[in-house]
Amino acid sequence: MPYQDFRQFLDVLRQHGELIDVNRPIAMADVGKALKHAYKAGGVAVSFNDTGTEFPLVCGVYSNRAQALLAFQTDEKGILQKVLDGLDNPIAPVMAKGSAPCQEVVLTGDDIDLRRLPIPTYSPKDGGPYITPGIVVSKDPETGVPDIGHYRFLILGKDTVSFSAQPFHRFGKNQLKAQKLGIKPRGALVIGVDPILAYTCQVQVHDQTNDWEVAGGLRGAPVELVKCKTCDIEVPATAEMVIEFEVDMDTTVMEGPLGEYTGYYTPATPKPVGRVTAITHRKKPIFQGLLTGEPVTENHILKQIPFEASFLKTLKRQFPTIESVSVRASAGVSFYVVISMNQRFAGEARQVILASMSSNIRPKWTIVVDPDIDVHSSSEVEWAMAFRVQPQKDTIIVGDIPAGPSDPSIDDPKLARPMRTASAIGVDATKPFGKPFSEVADVPGWEDFAMPELEGR
Ligand SMILES: Cc1cc2nc3c(=O)[nH]c(=O)nc-3n(C[C@H](O)[C@H](O)[C@H](O)COP(=O)(O)O)c2cc1C
Structure with missing residues (x-):
């Protein structure tokens, strides 16, 4: 059975010793430091339960390969084939019947306040607090095809954000198309999902791919969606939180610096402003964080398996x-x-x-x-x-x-x-083709030779 939501995945991580709780208070400026320790300890996920806000903050759920295998519900031997099979068998999404958990609480107008959320500043020179694990859902304004992708969001004020959407990524492309058509670009930033949706974001597909279908294939079951409250975009019904926004392309602010996936800061550059039109969430939502910066972090683990599978699929054709x-x-x-x-x-x-x-x-x-x-x-x-x-x-x-x-x-x-x-x-680094090469000096049969003295080591 695929995961129904983020919480179910967190339970599984806990059962496998891949998630620990921190119940003492944590300052948002110290989350990065705590996560650095967690990485040094093998990349265990951390639930910060006293964030000084109403919400717990769970970080590091994609920070090692073991967690990735738990997300895909398989082992190292089966992983690439499982992903390739999923990619070959897309499954269309369905609309949720009745009300959706991610809209149990709906905040609009003056009730919107991003500053109530536990949003860390990860590296000291970052341009401010950043939402880093959020998944943007956007649509191609010409074809209506939906895309999901990870994009970082800088918090500017209670209902304003800025973000970096590279022009060669689909959200960036969708935005530029909308601008040309004279439409205000819209998006929904989704936090806390079935982990397969997060891995789906990194699968390399062509621009007219409906990413919900890819996610359905990888889950082996359709993704349940619900329409946003203030825009014509569908989001996963069981998400922890959804931040609906519109983009003001005419107003730019300096966005950055941010400790990037290369392990270096990228400088601040002018970027558009996003205005939040609604925040919807589950009752008692779990907020999510993700350390960025020097590898290995969640950014890298999230990309690794999808890139391997997509790359293998492309190369194998030829x-x-x-x-x-x-x-x-x-x-x-x-x-x-x-x-x-x-x-x-x-x-x-x-x-x-x-x-x-x-x-x-x-x-x-x-x-x-x-x-x-x-x-x-x-x-x-x-x-x-x-x-x-x-x-x-x-x-x-x-x-x-x-x-x-x-x-x-x-x-x-x-x-x-x-x-x-x-x-x-x-x-x-292959041996020369069709020519003799030195014989490997191994000790055949060693695997079958008993060495009880080494047991338990
Ligand atoms: C955690 C994380 C954060 C990311 N942040 C950004 C970002 O802020 N801007 C961006 O253009 N790409 C970012 N990326 C890369 C894109 O999400 C990624 O390359 C994805 O494939 C883009 O998919 P799309 O073109 O289908 O939207 C990020 C990736 C990860 C894993």
Whole structure:
């Protein structure tokens, strides 16, 4: 059975020792520090139950791979296939019958006050308190196709926010289309959902994909939706909270800085203002937080499995003997990828490198290994890099191709996004195709050899 809501997922995290409670008071400026400890302790989620507001704040629910597997209700062996099967079998959403939990409390007009919510300032130089785990639901104003995606929101006042929607992400595109059509862009910021919806946001799909259908496929059951109170947008009926807003594209404010997923601050830049038209929530809602900044954080774990599955699916179309891919959370996810494959002919690994470099995730580093190397194991990949590579002939460097997002190492990171180019490197760390290679010096049969003296270690 898929999760019905955020709360059910939190119960499962608690049962698995993946969620702890902090019952002493916590200042919003200290949440980042507490979460840094939680990451050092393996990425356990934390429920801050005394936030100085009416609401508890749960953070870190997507901060390690074990939590991701609990979210997908599978194990490491089954995860990629489960996601690929879900992507191949989309399920349309349904409208909730009767009243929806996320609208048990409806606040409009003067009752709207974002300052009542527990919203941390995560890194000391952040431009202010940020809602970081929120999922924006928006629609293509021409086709009506809905999109869901994570976007950060800076709190400016009781009912005003600013946010960063990159023009190459769908909410950014929807906004620009609306502006051209002379329509005020609308959106709904959803907090606290069935975790599959959060992972769905990061699946790489084309712009006219109905993301609710993707989420339905991944859950194996339709997502239940309800119409917002002040706009023509549908949101998950069991969400903890929904912040409905309209965008004033003519008024800009400085939004940022924010400790970004690269581990570096991105500077403040002019961004539009969002005006909140309603806040709806469950009775006793659970608010959510998410630390951003130096990897590994929730940002990276949220992207890892969806990126791996989407990337594998795309590459396999052309290279069916690719066995597995790993995108590295510690390298900002898309900047460093490892691919294992059985080459069918000489030079195929190099073709895979070129395909990877020109894929939409724009990796800076691509390493191709043989299938005997576990793509998720840094030590096995380093072994291949050390002894199956001659850098002069096994690397490909391509310059002046589009840069990955927010990379601080490019020559001029202040350049406008479409102007930013970078170089990418690929390493063919496979054994030479069709030629003899040194024999691996392993000790076959060791797995079956009993060593009771080591039990429990
Ligand atoms: C936690 C988190 C926060 C994010 N914040 C932003 C953001 O503020 N602006 C943005 O353009 N992308 C942001 N992203 C990246 C997009 O959500 C992501 O790339 C997504 O695929 C965009 O999907 P869409 O184009 O379907 O909306 C964030 C990702 C995560 C995981």
